[in-house]
Amino acid sequence: MVYQRLKDSILNGTFPPGTKLPSVREFSEQLNVGQSVVREALTALKAMNLIVMRQGEGTFVQSFDPSELAKSFQFTPMRPDEIRSLLELRKILETGIARLAAARRSDADLSRMRATVDQMQTNEPTVGEEADWAFHYQIAQAADNPFVRSLIDTIADQMKGALAASRQTLFRIPGEAERLRQQHVEILRAIADRDEAGAASAMLAHLTHVEARLEVPEQYLPAQHRTPND
Known part of the structure; x- marks a missing residue:
């Protein structure tokens, strides 16, 4: 790459x-x-x-x-309840952001998002996490609103931490990696088609799916999030 x-x-x-x-x-x-x-x-x-x-x-x-650069790729582990609370916020914010992106995106925005979705096919965990975050951030950039970008910047560390933690759980579920990639493809397709309602709907479906899939049996959770008797 x-x-x-x-x-x-x-x-x-x-x-x-x-x-x-x-x-x-x-x-x-x-x-x-x-x-x-x-x-x-x-x-x-x-x-x-x-x-x-x-x-x-x-x-x-x-x-x-x-040393500072290394820290930028290290995120404080988030508890499942914190991840779910953040997902609630993201559903409120990112559905509207996706709608704006569909209306305002440029060809350059679209090119960046396509390249990032292509990167999601990698089996390298760090690259996959970076691509996942980059895709959502690129949508915020495509919305072409400085306050949207500023707001996303304020929760960037939490979003990166949640992505890293949730992927540990989700990617243990057979076939989930490809399902998530396909959901990003559907969001991208709606934005490319300038389908505002479709982009918002695809984003909401993606985040709702992630939220639901995190409600999995405890044996799928990373070890640090299991109960002591597990």
Whole structure:
């Protein structure tokens, strides 16, 4: 995956801080992938504050603290009741956000979301969690409302923690990974079709499904969330 390869090249020092990265065209030729794939990878790296894009100058690797970067991928475990409370809030917020995204999304927004949904097919847990979060955040960006983005930013850490914890439970259920990916595909399809009601409905169906699937027998829960007598 291009995103992972570029991120690894930055983190392992192949592209140290201050380095001017090759152009999108050059990366495309070097990696034998389309330029849109490279742009999506660079957008993700920019969101992580690993690179900065300077108009008229190019793209440069930023200085970063490895310990702080590692912390950004470590989330405080959330209890099942906390996850369900957050899901209640997300159903209120994200159905409306999906409706706005369907009305306002740009072709670039759509391209980013498609690339992210493609990443969900990976078997690498960390990449899957990042893609799941990125997809929902990209929908908020596509809604084109600064207050929506600000609101999502305020609960970003909780959302990431809930995604990490809930995936431990959900992905133990046979076939659930593909069901969840397909739900994201349906949300994406409605947004692509500018179907506002369909996007809101698909988002609500997805979050309601996750909420229901978390009501599973305790043996499916991660060990730290089981009762002492389990």
